[in-house]
Amino acid sequence: MKTTLTVIGSLLCATPVVAADLRVSITDTSGKPVRDAVVTYEPAAGSAPVGIKAPYVMAQRDMNFTPYVLVVPAGATVSFPNQDAVSHHVYSFSPARKFQLPLYGGGLSRSLTFPTAGTVAIGCNIHDSMQAYIRVIDTAFYAQTDDKGVVTLTNLPNGAGDLVIWHPMSSAKGGETHLPLSVQGPIKPISVQLKIRRMAHAGGGY
Template sequence: MKAVFPSLIVLLAAPAVQAADLSVTVNDAGGKPVSFAVVTWTPKAGAAIPAAVKSAQYVMTQKNVQFAPFVLAVPVGATVSFPNQDRVNHHVYSFSPAMPFQLPLYGKGQTRTVTFTKAGTDALGCNIHDSMSAYIHIVNTPYFATTGADGKIVLKGVPEGAGALKVWHPLMDAPDHEVAKALTAGKTNAPQTFAVKVRARLTPNGSY
């Protein structure tokens, strides 16, 4: 009779991990939707970031003497492109501890890249145009998304189990600009809502 290894028995007996989407809405204290909020779910045991997620296209454009988008979420290990679509030159930089860098003066039609290897936040600026600002939020989980104008996102394929659901926004009035709550994901997930306090941002056209 052939021996059956205990590890094989455990493997055969273990139930398959299920995954389900998770919907999240982020509103301000007055109930209005908050855009550019980065929502993440991190399993308690952590989660490897697939190569396809790391190698996806992440772009921070310079156009109309502004960065776009205002907030870009990327996973650890991602490379971000910084194309200049303006008629003027830009010198992009960040002095943030997560990933300090400088992209010396370059002009229209040119692109530079930076690979982000550490979780955290990079505040961006331009040495030539003080009014330009944006943020790159580097996350250590494959489950992340950034809210649009409706304040909503859907995290795809969140696996069953305990974890932390977090919302980050650069203008949020909270420690490290982030709020979090424990969440156990299941085969189906109830929609989640966050009410956060966020400062107004001056938009490129001069209005709030």
């Protein structure tokens, strides 16, 4: 199914500067804000290495993974503490990082490194309702939407690049919507509309 995409706004060209900020608002087709979308900018000229700011944690709490979407740079190590009173078996079959963390009980934790950029869908082999995602990125320019569906990317370098909006429930291929972007000075805010397949998780919203 073809992604429904609406871009509102335009680029405003002015005297060239070293860097610019970009505000992106994301909604679904009914106008509802989309939270937990990961917005990245990949300059055609390449990006500086992404700093690894540990710790990165995806906890098991109240029979859910927390957070639902975790963004980490390639090469980061993520810990998976079990804060429930029952045991969990954490796994993924995603090509970006296939793994198994065999059954372990409350109060214990396991850790794993994610060396390759991509999307890693996380599940529990014992509790099928538990779902989460790790978005592994390899650009220094990224942010995750809040409850208002808004992010601001800062200090984007001048030049051409690719703006990528990813959400686990987006109908786009791989959950990714790509927009070409040319930065030549201040940038007007951009609004993007995504077609969302369904409610993403038990907490409600997207």
